[in-house]
Amino acid sequence: MSSASVPKNAGKPNLAVNIGGLWMKNPVTVGSGTFGFGPEYAPYLDLNRLGAIVVKGITLLPRAGNATPRLVETPAGVLNSIGLQNPGVDRFITEALPFLADFDLPVIVNIAGDTVQDYTLLAEKLSRTAGVAALEVNISCPNVKKGGLQFGSDPASAAEVTRSVKESTHLPVIVKLSPNVTSIVAVAEKVAEANADALSLINTLLGMAINIRTRRPVLGNILGGLSGPAVKPVALRAVWQVRKAVNLPIIGMGGIISAADAIEFFLAGATAVAIGSANFINPLTTMEVLEGIERYLMDNSFTDIREISGLAHNNI
Amino acid sequence: MSSASVPKNAGKPNLAVNIGGLWMKNPVTVGSGTFGFGPEYAPYLDLNRLGAIVVKGITLLPRAGNATPRLVETPAGVLNSIGLQNPGVDRFITEALPFLADFDLPVIVNIAGDTVQDYTLLAEKLSRTAGVAALEVNISCPNVKKGGLQFGSDPASAAEVTRSVKESTHLPVIVKLSPNVTSIVAVAEKVAEANADALSLINTLLGMAINIRTRRPVLGNILGGLSGPAVKPVALRAVWQVRKAVNLPIIGMGGIISAADAIEFFLAGATAVAIGSANFINPLTTMEVLEGIERYLMDNSFTDIREISGLAHNNI
Amino acid sequence: MSFLLDAEITKQERIVPGHFRLSLSSPDIVTAARPGQFLQVRCGSTLDPFLRRPISIHAVDRKKGEVVLFYRVAGRGTSLLAEKRQGNSVSLLGPLGRGFSLPEGKARVAVVSGGIGIAPIYFLLVELAMYGVSADVFLGAATAEQLFFFKEIKGFGYRVEIATDDGSAGYHGLVTDLFAESIPLSNEYAMIYGCGPGGMLRRLAEIIRSAGAPGELSLEERMGCGVGACLSCVCKTSGEGKVQYQRVCTEGPVFPANEVVWT
Amino acid sequence: MSFLLDAEITKQERIVPGHFRLSLSSPDIVTAARPGQFLQVRCGSTLDPFLRRPISIHAVDRKKGEVVLFYRVAGRGTSLLAEKRQGNSVSLLGPLGRGFSLPEGKARVAVVSGGIGIAPIYFLLVELAMYGVSADVFLGAATAEQLFFFKEIKGFGYRVEIATDDGSAGYHGLVTDLFAESIPLSNEYAMIYGCGPGGMLRRLAEIIRSAGAPGELSLEERMGCGVGACLSCVCKTSGEGKVQYQRVCTEGPVFPANEVVWT
């Protein structure tokens, strides 16, 4: 064996990944809306150890969000209908963003709008703002009346939003897709043609719950979005299918609670993973996933996380 | 209070329902493919107490089914890729059906095909067969290469299969829809226009799992269908949405394991419910659900199960 | 300060059927805990139930470094918690939220508790006693059997009035009615504290408003994270002149009575 | 006959770390049980894990009406089972499947077991002894520590040969290699029984074929229902001249060795 073939940092695999121009020191981030704006979980973990942070969905104007109840537990999951409560982009920039400036942590801002123009105005504003590393375009929120899912359900509209955002920013544009479609591949293909830099898969599944005592829907908004381990098989399938069809980096998410779950997503084709609902149960999930990934790579003699991305496609 | 307004069988509510011409003595049946052909669970419960039995999906010719593994547990659910293993319609009629003739139990035959003609031939054959009470048209099986989900994903094809089957039979035709679509309402509307007598909602969600040791998909068929409590919120939402848009009786299913779950489906708009994966854990689920429904009706002074069907729509 | 840690159970007592008092060894939490704060408790060890459950801090034993919870078995999570035994460990996140504010000086306050609302109220009463605050305590419950810790609270030296829904002890009726009847015309309370079911708190807020006294109410909402990240636990408040949603887990669970908007 | 019932645990013994023997009171199951059959065991009480777990019947105590299981902690289900204690109850479905067939008369047989495969093999050996069948028993395990029940089986009067992967006891290597070396040239076995990991059974099937003896192998597959309804547990067999899928839970778990198609 020539010395050239000996891995350079024997023992410590490379974890850095590039998500469509966004450099992450490791491939573990969080799901928008499950991790607030940073300060909420800072007492429990060192935010610097995250590959990136994805903040709660931001809209042009402040939004009060939906009526309560907004969350209900379901078997191995949660249904939420927060309805994009957020302070609006201006107060986000002045009030929430400064906290994150103190960390060595790329900030991905999740943006949502009712119209294509909303998205472009958001993209323009955020592109002029220091401390924003990338945009995650949320065209898949099931919890608002207009916009959101409406764009994500139709390949052409999804492409239109993508194209407009791309034209309004120099930042990497990650488009977050909805699983509530007949073909997530069809949407992904159009979004890729519209020059998206990366994809986030998946947002929540449209669901509901009914209170049999009051005989009314549990959620104030009636319908909500399902997340958590319950949806993992669906999320993994989405990553698998899209990876086969589209050549863009994927941030995989949906039900990840352990390193083993995360590794399934890498093998299916993800370049990075996001932890959402699992933060609620274990605020250290991201750290445990990160350590578990590193261990898996070492135990299996991989020297770079990128080696396992999509690997399961070679084995069928 | 005049004596006329006193409920007739005070204490014992009416449980009988009519599913598009099919009379069920109570609204509890089973999910196709989870209850075999009858003999499998007969040692554990009195089949006569079921409202109906839905047998495993039947095709024109015998099918060997998919490669193994065919089933894997997921959080609060199971992924399966059986692939419609069945003896074919002829052997079904001669070998499986006679067992059920001894029971006071409507037999609903779930049929699946690769072509529209397959469905019509199946419908014709089964319509000439004594002991078949209704057909459940499976246009939503995610586990076969051709047909199945292909028909269920597209409103026009779904309508075509429905119309052809309707023209080939005098039996009630129940069309079983897939949740793997952008709009289940759009499919339901077209199927209703094509004269379906009733709908079954939902079949499984397309999902997958990966073995991180072998780095291959777990299922022999790679993709599979997700069922069990994990999918209940999605199933309930489908029933809710379709009930709002379409005036057909609905057999609700997807994750029901208790009477409370079943009641949620009634309140969302189901006329009957089916128990699928829960049979695997508790073969008496159907009986417990039946008793629990009866108790709920009595505790809440309802005299007829039909009173609660869709009730949650009035309370929003 | 707030912690994520595994705490060992030192004692699990059934007080009456369906009601348990649980002691957990956790010096860090004891040191940080304030009355009205809560913990996010992982009741099981599997994915079902999935979420943590919010349980108020009921008492602390500073010598032993033990935090005490008092809970009612309401469903799957609390049933699993009730199955745990001494020596088992439980994952805790907390203390969380903004608790009750203590009055300045040796004021006189009223404390109104309904049902399981006694859980955090007990901790409040212990602290008030420590600071020499005198309190009129109004305890409501469904039945005499569920009037918890009456003797202990009496022992703190407070005036204690009781009400039961079924009249099996004390006033026959709602604790809020008892309180409304008992409240002195000349409002002299430096603070009126309340914890209990939604309907009771709503009524109490009215009484507080007509009395013109300051009040603090501890609210409940369904929670996801418990730390302010998910925005699921919000309630409507009217702070700073405008109606807005605030997070029960972070801005609450204790809110000024006059800021809560009842919907 | 097959039953769905809750059985009380009378004993839970840890044999070595990660391996447990569990006794459950269930006279009905005891009466019906045959060697090679299994139970579908509900290991937890919540939705996670969701499915029952198939566990072979390891022994029966007819006097006490107890069925005994021997299991290895392999994952979440078996971990939860290992946490259960005397007095807890466990939901059982069974006995299920087609077990081993017993030879007619006082024949001589070979029994080959690998690893946890000893679980059903033990029951088979007890029954064979009862019928006066003489057996050559080949036990394989990873290490000497995991050679379970050696003494008991020896006590039945059988010839017992052992093999360990690490050579810490007996033959150093695979039990199938040991068996292949030991099998008499003049095949005299009325039946060769086998239970163990997939790779071992495959090799054993070859040995059985070349020996020209009848054999029976106990297979494993992932199970949904355990009763033949879901068609998830199938394996390929070549009965009646054609290759087809048969259900491990119903037509198996024990299949004629020459009918199993290895894929």
Ligand SMILES: Cc1cc2nc3c(=O)[nH]c(=O)nc-3n(C[C@H](O)[C@H](O)[C@H](O)COP(=O)(O)OP(=O)(O)OC[C@H]3O[C@@H](n4cnc5c(N)ncnc54)[C@H](O)[C@@H]3O)c2cc1C
């Ligand atoms: C800040 C805070 C402090 C609390 N302190 C205590 C305490 O000290 N002691 C105590 O006994 N309880 C306390 N509770 C209530 C306790 O959290 C619930 O009883 C518990 O979460 C129920 O969990 P479970 O799994 O047992 O029941 P579940 O099975 O989750 O629910 C039982 C029933 O209650 C309904 N339900 C659950 N949560 C809510 C909700 N938030 N709003 C309306 N309906 C709901 C469910 O739909 C179901 O019908 C507190 C709650 C909050 C928010």
Ligand SMILES: Cc1cc2nc3c(=O)[nH]c(=O)nc-3n(C[C@H](O)[C@H](O)[C@H](O)COP(=O)(O)OP(=O)(O)OC[C@H]3O[C@@H](n4cnc5c(N)ncnc54)[C@H](O)[C@@H]3O)c2cc1C
């Ligand atoms: C007929 C039959 C009889 C059995 N008898 C016994 C017995 O007597 N004693 C005993 O200890 N075990 C026995 N087993 C095996 C036992 O069923 C499994 O070990 C058990 O189901 C594991 O459950 P778990 O929840 O602990 O592990 P899980 O968490 O479900 O799984 C642990 C690991 O094994 C994998 N896995 C699970 N099931 C299978 C499978 N069927 N095939 C391949 N990989 C799988 C999982 O993916 C995971 O990696 C028997 C199995 C069968 C089919």
Ligand SMILES: Cc1cc2nc3c(=O)[nH]c(=O)nc-3n(C[C@H](O)[C@H](O)[C@H](O)COP(=O)(O)O)c2cc1C
């Ligand atoms: C309470 C809650 C709020 C969410 N808010 C947003 C949001 O604002 N924008 C968005 O794109 N996704 C949002 N999501 C979706 C998550 O980012 C993620 O896509 C989804 O929850 C699946 O991941 P998980 O199963 O790990 O939670 C939210 C999810 C939850 C549970």
Ligand SMILES: Cc1cc2nc3c(=O)[nH]c(=O)nc-3n(C[C@H](O)[C@H](O)[C@H](O)COP(=O)(O)O)c2cc1C
């Ligand atoms: C093992 C298995 C096999 C199934 N086979 C069929 C089938 O042949 N035809 C069909 O229409 N649905 C089939 N289904 C779907 C169920 O009938 C049902 O729609 C689905 O499982 C949702 O219900 P549940 O969550 O209660 O299981 C199958 C489901 C499972 C788990």
Ligand code: FES
């Ligand atoms: S519970 Fe998440 S914000 Fe309060």
Ligand code: FES
């Ligand atoms: S496990 Fe269902 S058929 Fe065997």
